Structures are given as structure tokens and as C-alpha cells.
Amino acid sequence: MSKMDDSSKLGSRIGRYTKVSTAMAGLATKLAGEKFFGLSINRDDHAKELLLALGQLKGPIMKVGQILATIPEALPPEYASALRELQSNAPPMGWPFVRRRMRSELGADWERKFKSFGQEAAAAASLGQVHKSVLHDGRTVACKLQYPDMASAIEADLNQLKLIFSLYEKVDSAVSTKHIHAELAARLREELDYKLEARYCKYYAHMLANEKGVRVPDVVDDLSTDRLLTTTWLDGKKILDFVEAPLEQRNRIAMNLFRAWYVPLYYYGSIHGDPHLGNYSVRPDDGLNLLDFGCVRIFRPAFVGGVIDLYKALQDDDTARAVHAYETWGFHGLSKDLINVLNTWARFLYGPVLDDRQRVIGETKGGMYGRETAIEVHKRLRELGGVTIPREFVFMDRAALGLGSVFIHLQAKINWYRLFNEMIEGFKVQDVAKRQAETLPRYGLPLPEDGPAQKMVYAESRKKKPAKK
Secondary structure (H helix, E strand, O other), X not given: OOXXXXXXXHHHHHHHHHHHHHHHHHHHHHHHHHHHHOOOOOHHHHHHHHHHHHOOOOOHHHHHHHHHHOOOOOOOHHXXXXXXXXXXXXXXXXXXXXXXXXXXXXXXXXXXXXXXXXOOOOEEOOOEEEEEEEOOOOOEEEEEEEOOOHHHHHHHHHHHHHHHHHHHHHHOOOEXXXXXXXXXXXXXXXXXXXXXXXXXXXXXXXXXXXXXXXXOOOEOHHHOOOOEEEEEOOOOEOHHHHOOOOHHHHHHHHHHHHHHHHHHHHHHOEEEOOOOHHHEEEOOOOOEEEOOOOOXXXXXXXXXXXXXXXXXXXXXXXXXXXXXXXXXXXXXXXXXXXXXXHHHHHHHHHHHHHOOOOEOOOOOEOOEOOHHHHHHHHHHHHHOOOEEOOHHHHHHHHHHHHHHHHHHHHOOOEOHHHHHHHHHOXXXXXXXXXXXXXXXXXXXXXXXXXXXXXXXXXXXXXXOOOOOO
């Protein structure tokens, strides 16, 4: 690499850091002014200013903004609502960049490996862009190419996020954000590893192999690297194209989405942690294409058991079982009042599956699903001295809200209670542990950390060779 290239990259990093720092410092100053000097600001207007300041940047700041928007406890609701709209308006990288990057990933003869390669980006994401291409065997593929220098961009943006979190906690101590930051950091760093995403993609194909209403793309290994992921192209329309479709059709799409999300969770302890509208497409048969596996979270089996325990606790008004669920997730030192506040949030999230009737999921107000409930919960947490959110809970909460938002767009009318109870019938934590032990190593994925009992289950499962198909 030439000195000019190095200088250009350094200049780009400095420019990015300055822009993010200025925007974040502005947010911190405004919030601190409210707290310590009694200054009155129009948060809605200031949130829009923040959005404009960050909106032209590619990379992790866009992803951070989208994630924060679906964790209502992380920032004031005005800012979360604005950041929900954050998306990169900067144009995709041009052909000279793509050609250089493809050469660095696949070698000087990279173009010969394709029958045709789309020079224009078919889609742009937060960390890379996708090119639709055709292989010599006739398969159409999606080539996702990572933007340059994303590792340093992520670290710069995470440092700024830590700063704004620490300043915000001085203003509002309702929620400790240390685990939120740690979880965001871990997931964002994972998203840079396209080989890891390839393994997750294959794992999801295994978990959903028997789901006729869900498809996962195939990975093309010999055309994939750490920063290039090539998969088969799955044709489909955007979910938003079906919001005016007949109810029966919207119900079919919603049920396929339900299966796509909940089968991996309750059978394998895994969630697709980025339930963004752009990560799904709908096939002509109303089946669902599940796309983009950069953000996957694999939970301890006991954590998944806690999800079921809390559901049954809310059904039976069983406080002791609710406390057990929260403690399983990592909440500690919960008073009776804190438990009641957490249950308020839980009843909101579980509401559709606690109600034995056909119904829609709900509605959004103020641009964010759950905003009103989140404001109420946040106020009570602040009055009670705050709470520390466990790491595993962060993406579970975020994914549930994101999925709920997609269902709201569809306005599907389904008996979610019966659908959910059919899914969890016969659920056992040990079964999740066994499936993880048999499948995760097969796909080169680590087992989640768990307690001694689950480690024994893992050990026993490893002794047994999986049955041949």
C-alpha cells in the first residue's frame, strides 16, 4: 500500500472521529445542560440535528443508532426515535473501489471466477455493500463486500458511545449501560468477520431445514473470505410491499416469520439479532427468505428456560417464578418494587402470547414500538434507583421489539397464544443443551458459557455421536 493510501486512510479516520465526536459531544452537552444548569432544550429538534450530523456516515455508527433505537432504556426516547431513522445516505463505493477490494480478496484473476459481476451495488448495508453476480454454473449470487477500514471505525464509534453512555448515566441513572455497551461492542466486532457470518448462515440453514416456509441462502465457500461473503441470491419482495395485501396472505407471511425466529430460539437457543425489515424478503408462495447473519446471539440453555419461566409466571401471577427467571438472566438484588416494574415491561413484551384470541400484535406510537410503556418503566426505574441490564438481555429485548415492529407493519391477525404454546410444548432446558452440544461444534461455533449442570449435559452429549442422516 502506498504512503498516499495510508495518508488518505488516516485522514478519513480523523475526519470520521471528529464528526462523530462533535455530534456525540453536542448530545452530551445538551443533556448535561438540562440536568445541571436547568437549561430547557427541545429534544425533538436536537435529536434531528444529531441525525443530520451522523446521517452521512457509513459503518457502525448507523448500526449503533438502529440498535439503540430498539433498546428503549439506553437513551431518551426522543433520541432513540430519531436514531431509528439513521441510515447511510452516502453513495455506495464505486467500481474502482470494488475492483481493488475484490482483487485483494480473491486474487488478480478474480473476474474470471464469475460469468458476470454486477458493477453497481444491488444493496448497501451499514458495514458493506452487495453486488448481484452470476457464476459459471448459472447460479445467481450475492457478493457482500466489506467497506475499508471498518475495524478502526467500529473502535472509534464504540469509544464515543461509551462516552455518551457515561455522561447520560450522570444525568439519568435509571439504567446502568455498562453491559449494553459490552454487548453492542461484542456483536459489532463479530459482524466484521464474514467467515463467522458464513458459519452462522450454515447453522441457520440446519436449524430451519424442516421449515418449508423459510429459506436461507447457501454459502459459496470458495468465493468467501474474512471480508467477502458470497451466497446464493434469493429473489423476493419487501415485506412492506404486503401491508395492503389480503389478511389471509399477511397472516401466512407473519406465521412464517414467527417460525423463522422462534424455532431457532426454543430448540437451539439462538436468535437472529437484527430483525430489520431489510433482512427479510417474501417469495411468491408467501414463504420468507431470511437474510444477513452478521448479528446472531446464541444463549445459554438456562437463559432460554428463563424466557419460558417468566411467561408462565406472568400467566399464573407467580412472583417467585418471575424472580427466578430474572435471576437466571442475570438481574440481581431485585426489590419487590423493581420486580413489579420489570413485570410491567415483560407483560408488554409477552402481551400477544398471553391473550388467547385472534388479534394483531399492537401499534406503534411516536415511531417506536413500546415507546409509551418504555417511558413509564424508565420513570419508575429512575425513582427506584436504577437497574443494571444483563448482557444477554440486551439483544433478546432488542430482537423482540424489532420483531414486534415487523408484525405491526403486517397487521396480521392471529391467535399468537396458541401458536406460541404449541411451539414451547414439552420444552426442556436439557434438550436445548443437547442440541447445542451436537450442532454448534459441527459448524465451528463455540458453546455458550453455562453453569456446571449444563456443562455436564454438554459433556454427555459429546460422548454420543450424532445419528447419521
